[in-house]
Amino acid sequence: MDIVYLNGEYLPLAEAKVSVLDRGFLFGDGVYEVIPAYAGRLFRLEDHIQRLNNSLNGIRLPLNYTVSDWEAIFLPLLDGGKDQYIYLQITRGYSPKRDHGFPQQTRPTIFAMCSDILPFAGRINGIRAITMDDTRWQLCHIKAITLLGNILLRQEALDQGCAEAILVKNGQAIEGAASNLFAVVDGILLTPPKTNDILPGITRDVILELAKKHGIAHREDLISLEALHAASEIWVASSTREIVPVVELDGVSVGDGQPGPVWHAMDQLLQAYKKSLS
């Protein structure tokens, strides 16, 4: 991560600076993406850029960059052999005056850096999770940098010896603080449908595609808190941690307290799919 991209330039990290008047700093006025790259290849780049464009449109900051434009920006940041991810952040940029309303002229700040994906032991061993009320806002489909709600929820989970908070809204478990939610209920793999209440995860899409292709019974459907507590398997999924089995929820074992058979099957399918692309 020695070299980063900032507004058209590649710079050493220590030299990459933005103004304290940047609206990202003052208001959290921006969006981001996290795009994995395996063996130097960007994973599902088109899908990530589509979601980025949806987020940018959602905050009324459309940009005219094609997928190839973004690829050309990201490739010099990658270091061939390793599993890495690109963090991309776009804010509404510098404005000379702090004002909630948009500035008259907008020059977005565009920042990208690359980091290694560190192995996450919980992916193999399983994690503990707790359910918590979703205290975030109503536009969770936008990948906004304004993550205070998510951060406070995740930290509360960590403080209680858990690796993730599973968020509950109107009696339904909807997603994790930084992950999408899956549960095996009565032998069917369930995940909540895409609405403004959740981030439309790219890993989530891949899991559903693999389930379809390989005949794993699945459905996009609401998961009540009650159903979640009765599930034989629970997983949380994200780009940097992949599919993580939850083996204890709210202090009670999920299934037999071990990663379950559907998780094993899906994890293998995902690993094989990643390999097939590199």
Ligand code: PDD
């Ligand atoms: N977060 N839901 C939320 C709230 C998330 O923050 C994330 C990912 C996901 C999963 O999306 P994807 O499969 O596209 O990574 C779902 C990233 C990794 C982060 O904020 O670092």
